[in-house]
Amino acid sequence: MDIENIVSKDVWAVIKDNYEKGSYTIAVTNLIQYANEIVREKSGLSLDNTKLMDAAFLGQNPKLKINKFQTETEKDIQAGVGYLLKGLCLAVRNPRAHERYNDKKETVDKIILFIDYVLEFVRNSKQPALVEDWLEFVFDENFNNTKKYAEIVLQEIPEKKRYELLVNIFRYRERAKQNLLNNMVNELMNTIKPEELIEFLDNLNKELLYCSDNNSLRMFLSLFPPEKWECLIPLTKLKIEYMVQKSLEQGMMFCLYDDGEEQYIINSEGALSVWAINFMKYFDTKEKVYKILENKLSNKDVDVRNFTIKYFGEIIYDYELINNGFFKSGIKRSLEYFDKETYDNIDFYCNTVEDKELEVIFGIELEIAKDHFAVNMD
Structure with a gap:
């Protein structure tokens, strides 16, 4: 034989x-x-x-x-x-x-x-086993990006493979779908050995310090858990925050016509800032970011304001931030420009929530905008 x-x-x-x-x-x-x-x-x-x-x-x-x-x-x-x-x-x-x-x-x-x-x-077992198998599994476009699902998946990943998987997720991050893995990454970072986490962050910081490619940086922001922002060294954070501020300052919408239909697109310069939305409240320079947003909301160019409202509305209309005085000037100007989303949010706080302090601050602009929309609806 x-x-x-x-x-x-x-x-x-x-x-x-x-x-x-x-x-x-x-x-x-x-x-x-x-x-x-x-x-x-x-x-x-x-x-x-x-x-x-x-x-x-x-x-x-x-x-x-x-x-x-x-x-x-x-x-x-x-x-x-x-x-x-x-x-x-x-x-x-x-x-x-x-x-x-x-x-x-x-x-x-x-x-x-x-x-x-x-x-x-x-x-013939179909269960992911090698790091390469797990990488294919988490990069699948149908991966469920919830904390609960990440916890369940983590239980199936052998402990000795978690660090290598985490490293490879970032090494091949261009393959990942936007914002589909930050919960998984967070779970991996929480469960690897302390010395492995130190090594991972050390290598990541070194890479980011010399990263000037916006696409690679966008994918980093898509994967990295916002709540772990403080894990990065100050030099890395400040560099990225500056790049995001620069992108935010240049960001705007522009109109394309496709078969006669209007289609609003974000300009390439502003793309990085959009990917960083969930990180901004953790930034060391967040007040500078808020000031840029306020200025853009005050801009006479409707394409600049539309960009700000569409992509950063969850920040500029945040009840706590408005009450703390952020965006006051920008919201007033936006109301004067009759931006409907700004009007709807401030009207809700003043007339539904009945916030008297906000009524005092925005009352005049709100009434003028209300009359404007009433006339135009008629």
Whole structure:
């Protein structure tokens, strides 16, 4: 029997040297060790031998599922493969580890073929195992970006793979979809070892200090959790905050006509600032950002105001920020320009929430705008 042409290529690669020179017992014990390594790699477990097979395949929630694990048949196959591999450890590996064996070729051929058969179930497991598998999983456009989902996914990622996965998410961040992974990244940062987090942030800071590519920086902002902004060193933060301020100052909308229909597009200079919206309240220079927003809301150019209102409305109409005096001048000018969204928000605070202080501040401009919209509606 020419076993080389029967077994899988990886199995033959493991046994080839010893098998060809007649060291059959060593060949088969090496193969069982290889089977252990595959199961460890795919399950993320650090166990060995029978304990590994128990944790990986058996029980109500096995670490390495080789099928959907839903029907009784699927559960039976799952358990069967676990017991077969456990049996190989007990009946083949352990005796040869404790006693001297001199297996014949015919005996070893049968064992090798059997191991190759059982390993096929493990190889065909669809469960992400390698870091590359997990990377494909989280980069999928349908990945659910909620904190709860991130927590569930994290439970399935072996601890020893989390740091490498985090690094690779940022290394290949251009492949990620906008704002789909910041919860996942946050969970990974929270659960890796402290020394790993220090190393990750150190390397990230070094990269960001020399990053002048807006596209790469936008993808960083899309992935990095805003609440972790303080983890960056001051020099990195100030550099990025300055780039965002510059983008914000230049940002505006412009109109394109597509088949006769108006389509408003953001200019390329302002794109970076839009990606940074969720970070602005964590910026060390946030008051400077607020001042830029106030100035843009006061701008006589409607395309500048539309850009500000459309993309930064959740900031400029934030009740707490308005009450603290931010954007007061800009909102007054916006009301004078009869910007409808500004009117609707201030009218809500003054007449529905009945904030008397805001009524005093914006009352005159609000009444003028109210009359304007009443006339134009008629």
